Amino acid sequence: MPMTLDAIDRRILRVLQQDGRCPNNELARRVGLSPSPCLRRVRILEENGVIDGYGAVVDPGKLGYGVTAFVRIWLTGEDERQSEHFVNEIGKLSHVIEAHVLAGDCDFLLRVVAEDLSGLRRFQSECLARIKGVRSMKTDIPLLRVKKVGLP
Template sequence: MPNNDLSEADNAYTLDGIDLKILAALQKNGRLTNVELAREVGLSPSPCLRRVRMLEENGTIRQYVAILDPVRLGLAMSVFVRVWLKGQDEDTVQCFIRHVNALSQVVECHLMAGDCDFLLRVVAADLTAYRRFQAEYLARIPSVSSLKTDIPMQAVKVSWELPLGTGQ
């Protein structure tokens, strides 16, 4: 997977309207064939494929994934965990990051500015499973000072599509 850090060379490629149409179409359906994608964005297949490959090579398209239904997989609960560390020095932060990266139940981890140090999204089968995960794993990370769990009552909007300014 390409590095998320952008260098000056990465910034040299400017996205045009066709690139944005390609990205919008692939965000909606990453399984489009090149022929279907080309038709949708108004290109012939060869130039469309060249553009997609460029978008992949420059890191604009980072990867292709299948979005799974957590309920069907027995992971119906999603919670948000605010984490406070014992300190903000680099060793403490890196210790926490190493531990969290090893935990598959943590599906998002964000370093925060503001009240807490990190915000996590954790998936679990139910509240009992989450509580066990919190006690056995999160609370035992050496750099953790405090945890606060927020339990959402209903997911109103969940999207992986980024707004591209294409009017879609």
């Protein structure tokens, strides 16, 4: 069952999404609370799984991955075993940084990074296309990210 969030909880989440390292005193000041109630609310959000974890947001471009692509995958069949096989195989591929099972036209949506367009083409033909059960794939390359993280 979803947790009901009030305006302060949502402000806490927005600040932490922008700066997960924000010290509690600063967080409390920015959301209009004193430090103790602020820390209590953060702990409740963590305990209820609303805050799933903390981590560094890495810029793939700074690591030599200048291209991001969204790759839609169609499998030859829809059975559970084939899907599990595909999930296991993409789990081994470091270029796949995000993967989703989809309802609708295709079976999976992957977010893939590569050093350049040639590297992306090579990764698709040498890795993705060789996974047993992959029928076809279509690739979309975003031109500009206009929104990063946020809750309504």
